[in-house]
Amino acid sequence: MEIIAEIENLKKSFGNNIILNGVSLKIEKGENLVVFGKSGSGKTVLIKCLVGLMEADDGKVVLLGKDVSALGEEELNELRKKVGFLFQSAALYDSMSVRENLEFPLRSSKSKPKKEIETLVKEALQNVGLEEAIDKMPSELSGGMRKRVGLARTLILKPEIILYDEPTTGLDPITSREISHLILDVQKKYNAAAIIITHDKECARITSNQMMILKDGKFIAEGTFQELSESKDEWISSFFK
């Protein structure tokens, strides 16, 4: 199988506070990898280092065959166009409508005709079931709708890997489940790899092919949802109760 992303012995600290203390992972094409852990365990820092939003102190990050730390600004920007990132807060641009939010990542490919951009925007919104919200402003959307629009914005560039940062945080159980199934649909439709950062057991159950558990800056366990939920380790099993 094709390796999409690989992290080797990644270390990151903020002052004296060690966040990641030598973590390693590999993800293959079409795989959904859930990174599970307590709040503040460094899950978000991990994916921010993966995409170059944060600089690692040590270790190697290879994304789509390229060493992220060795890339210049232009090359990194080109690489990022193949990566989708759904932020915890969805990070929609407040001053733009939903349509403009979705058009924004396409602005660098100016050769695309207006009609094609319009089709891509509508298709991305259809995939998340929000065609009717196309002319709304982000302030008019609910939390779940914002997450869906955020996902549509990441899908519009047809990424090879999608990084989901707490996709269900702050949502009610029904909407959380809808978002989790949406992540699964995206995996089937786009065959993109995904790293899903979460501490939501239900989201992990629905979306994961493989899971890794992060504690004290290190991965302490790895396996399928079924395997980890049956773990004898008290700390790990406490997540699945």
Add this chain to the structure above:
Amino acid sequence: MAEDLNIPKPVPPQSKSDSGSSSMRVLRGFFEEVTLLTRFALHFFKEVIKPPYEFGEVIRQSYLIGYKSFPLVAITAFILGVVMTIQSRPTLEEFGAVSLLPSMVSVSIIRELGPAIIAMIFAGKIGSSIGAELSSMKVTEQIDAMEVSGINPFKYLVVTRVLASTLMLPVLVTAGDAVSLYGAFLAMKMKGNVSFQLFFLKVFQSLDFSDLFPAIIKTFFFGFAIGIIGCFKGYNSTNGTEGVGVAANAAVVFGLLSVFILDVIAVQITSFFI
């Protein structure tokens, strides 16, 4: 007892070495800030010449920063002209020199008061809005979202805003000066019989190129300073939502300070050549 009533305990007097080290810390902080701001400004010059160019966004920002600020600038400038005329009249009357009022008011407004007052209004309105907007974008991860979309947020957010504020302040000052002179004319007409033609004939007789040119040139620098400081404070804000307020406040305070410092330098340079 003092603790029960929440009365703060008296602070023990600082020893000389304590106050010395704290002032060193303040001084060091100041120079660090100036260094970072200089690097930020140099990064702006690097990005401004590098394609792709965001012309559409520069025009949009110019509309928001320039056109939308005009009503406030116009009201302030009009009041400035009226007040200047009313306040100056009694003094000139004592010397029987009321006929010099248009010349005096116009030179004051065009050379100094117009650019300085309008730049201050601009620093308050635009500096705070840029600082608050960029810092809230940072807090809500919108700047990170731009970055991971492969779009250079510095170019899209900072370069466009700084260019717009650099280009729009001179336009606002020119328009504000005109409104201010009209206000001066109305104030003069209230107390005396002066025609529009005579008033502006006197104004243009007393002004020459050396009054107008340096006054407009310095506003480009004011606009640049206000824009770059607002962006610097917003783009580098920390501490979540608390940081938004801090960034907006710092953008105004340092923007105003920069206007005063640049004005002193401009006056020195102008007086050297004229």
